[in-house]
Amino acid sequence: MARMLRTNIHLISRRNFGSFSTIKPPSHIKNETVKSFGPEDNKDWDLLRSSIMKLKGSSLEIPLVINGERIYSNDSQGEVKFQRDIVPQYNPADNKQIVANVTQSTRSDVRNAIRSAMAAKQKWNNFSFYDRASVFLKAADLISTKYRYDLLAATMLGQGKNVYQAEIDCITELSDFFRFNIKYASELYKQQPIESTPGIWNKAEYRPLEGFVYAVSPFNFTAIAGNLVGAPALMGNTVLWKPSLSSTLSNYLLLTILEEAGLPAGVINFIPGDPKSITDETLSSPHFNALHFTGSTDVFKELWAKIQHGVTNNSYRDYPRIVGETGGKNFHLIHNSANISDSVLQTIRGSFEYQGQKCSATSRVYIPKSKSKEFLTDLLGLLNEPGEKSKLLPRNTGSSSIGGGDLHGFIGPVINEQSFNKLTKVIEQAKKDPDLEILYGGKYDSTQGWYVSPTVIKTKDPYHEFMRREFFGPIVTIYEYEDAEFEKICSIIDDSTKYGLTGSIFARDREAINYAQEKLKYSAGNFYINDKCTGAVVAQQWFGGARMSGTNDKSGGPSILNRFVSIRNIKENFYPLTDYRYPSNYE
Numbered sequence: 001m002a003r004m005l006r007t008n009i010h011l012i013s014r015r016n017f018g019s020f021s022t023i024k025p026p027s028h029i030k031n032e033t034v035k036s037f038g039p040e041d042n043k044d045w046d047l048l049r050s051s052i053m054k055l056k057g058s059s060l061e062i063p064l065v066i067n068g069e070r071i072y073s074n075d076s077q078g079e080v081k082f083q084r085d086i087v088p089q090y091n092p093a094d095n096k097q098i099v100a101n102v103t104q105s106t107r108s109d110v111r112n113a114i115r116s117a118m119a120a121k122q123k124w125n126n127f128s129f130y131d132r133a134s135v136f137l138k139a140a141d142l143i144s145t146k147y148r149y150d151l152l153a154a155t156m157l158g159q160g161k162n163v164y165q166a167e168i169d170c171i172t173e174l175s176d177f178f179r180f181n182i183k184y185a186s187e188l189y190k191q192q193p194i195e196s197t198p199g200i201w202n203k204a205e206y207r208p209l210e211g212f213v214y215a216v217s218p219f220n221f222t223a224i225a226g227n228l229v230g231a232p233a234l235m236g237n238t239v240l241w242k243p244s245l246s247s248t249l250s251n252y253l254l255l256t257i258l259e260e261a262g263l264p265a266g267v268i269n270f271i272p273g274d275p276k277s278i279t280d281e282t283l284s285s286p287h288f289n290a291l292h293f294t295g296s297t298d299v300f301k302e303l304w305a306k307i308q309h310g311v312t313n314n315s316y317r318d319y320p321r322i323v324g325e326t327g328g329k330n331f332h333l334i335h336n337s338a339n340i341s342d343s344v345l346q347t348i349r350g351s352f353e354y355q356g357q358k359c360s361a362t363s364r365v366y367i368p369k370s371k372s373k374e375f376l377t378d379l380l381g382l383l384n385e386p387g388e389k390s391k392l393l394p395r396n397t398g399s400s401s402i403g404g405g406d407l408h409g410f411i412g413p414v415i416n417e418q419s420f421n422k423l424t425k426v427i428e429q430a431k432k433d434p435d436l437e438i439l440y441g442g443k444y445d446s447t448q449g450w451y452v453s454p455t456v457i458k459t460k461d462p463y464h465e466f467m468r469r470e471f472f473g474p475i476v477t478i479y480e481y482e483d484a485e486f487e488k489i490c491s492i493i494d495d496s497t498k499y500g501l502t503g504s505i506f507a508r509d510r511e512a513i514n515y516a517q518e519k520l521k522y523s524a525g526n527f528y529i530n531d532k533c534t535g536a537v538v539a540q541q542w543f544g545g546a547r548m549s550g551t552n553d554k555s556g557g558p559s560i561l562n563r564f565v566s567i568r569n570i571k572e573n574f575y576p577l578t579d580y581r582y583p584s585n586y587e
């Protein structure tokens, strides 16, 4: 009997070990170095080319992964045989080339994924923090070594990135997320009640959420998808992951890397498919406990409303946590003291890198009248650079072609037909609008890939729709302001959009910098001084915006991890009472 009791106590304390323990993360955690893929880096180029060639011909069928099991389109479930739909993911640079055939989850698959996530909780919670962290540490190393070129190839082919854009996404940002989250989590676990009166011991237990986390990821960053599932899982949660169709190839490869790193079955369940039906099924579960979303503002609002409906209808055991990073209408504000040639180069990068498909992309520019001519001459000069010298024209053929894409290009295709159609409609609208003047671009071509040229538009109206609406493509709108109205333009920047994601001030004059920094306090969650408004680095610039840009929980920083734990406070008293009365009860 005594032995049995000892064994049970041992089991219980092992079970709790995961939540209470803290570790010292390896001291070598620092930002992963970005490989430059310059003209001399032949070895890197060779390895990349070989990964691209390997993937290009494969048209992989991507399964669902539920409780570690691969489920393909024609798999049966017990006695029941049925066919699941398959939807292709295309190469945006070569819109007839299928890079993957994606199995679509049914509602019954989603229910199985929920069962799997709930069943895996106990096992995952029994893992110590050290063991959970090891999985992500190893995955980060696999990403930056063994699978570096394969993951680059999957992100380039599937999501239309050039090598640099892929490198700063699926290699450096992704491995940084996995490594720095371990540092942040160990700091969080160390935070304990700072007071315990004599005879009392207080402690905080960082419990994972009781239910599961629903992670819905966008197409544009493999790293963001990794963090949407990785951050909650590191904290001991189990996850349902609905990837974007347009990034399924890289996202599935990432899942297999996590598995190779030791992620147990059922901790992350991969359920690609129709967003609406998967979401409806997921949000109707009483075990739904948190949404971890990155994507457009409208979709986030829709999910928020569904969750609110679930709460009011008593569908859930908990109030679900809602963590969402969404759209932006990000600005470059140029002061007349700015270094104009620098602000032009920064604006080209901010607006057109990855075809403007970063939530942080520059899409409105404010230039003082006195500097407008210099700015536009420089900008249009670079855009009009002739022939071979220009990297700003989308080039969809050539010896260095990757299935239509250009390995050395600066500009590539937009993600898919839907985005191409939306952007071309915007361009056609601009051509007809008397309040807009297209200074450059306005062209598009879908013969081989979804190509939209970088487009620069000028408006006379700072409140024009083009200064307020997110297009998520290579379109930037410029407004000229009177030099003397710098303060007024700051107010307009602040109140003309519903967003608050990123923005930059370019100036040498410190008073102007200080004024903008203060006046635009709530206009951007990531504010830059003399730098472009894209390119936040994990652990350096914590990322996220407020207003209608998101819940601003800051990926790449420590605070987001708090959203995926539910703290229990435990007070232990070492001394028995000797009287129920307090001294004041005595006369």
Ligand SMILES: NC(=O)c1ccc[n+]([C@@H]2O[C@H](COP(=O)([O-])OP(=O)(O)OC[C@H]3O[C@@H](n4cnc5c(N)ncnc54)[C@H](O)[C@@H]3O)[C@@H](O)[C@H]2O)c1
Pocket: 216, 217, 218, 219, 220, 221, 224, 242, 243, 244, 245, 275, 276, 279, 294, 295, 296, 297, 299, 300, 302, 303, 325, 326, 327, 328, 358, 359, 360, 470, 472, 501, 544, 545, 549, 550
């Ligand atoms: N703030 C940030 O950190 C950040 C980062 C990246 C992207 N974004 C934003 O994401 C958007 C671009 O990404 P996208 O095109 O993948 O966004 P999206 O909103 O179209 O899709 C995001 C995810 O939601 C799913 N989805 C779409 N409609 C849905 C619905 N009705 N119900 C449930 N799920 C649905 C998609 O399948 C995808 O997985 C832009 O608005 C951009 O600003 C924001």
Ligand SMILES: N[C@@H](CCC=O)C(=O)O
Pocket: 220, 221, 357, 358, 359, 360, 533, 534, 535, 536, 537, 543
């Ligand atoms: N870290 C990236 C995030 C972009 C989101 O789409 C940036 O800051 O540009």
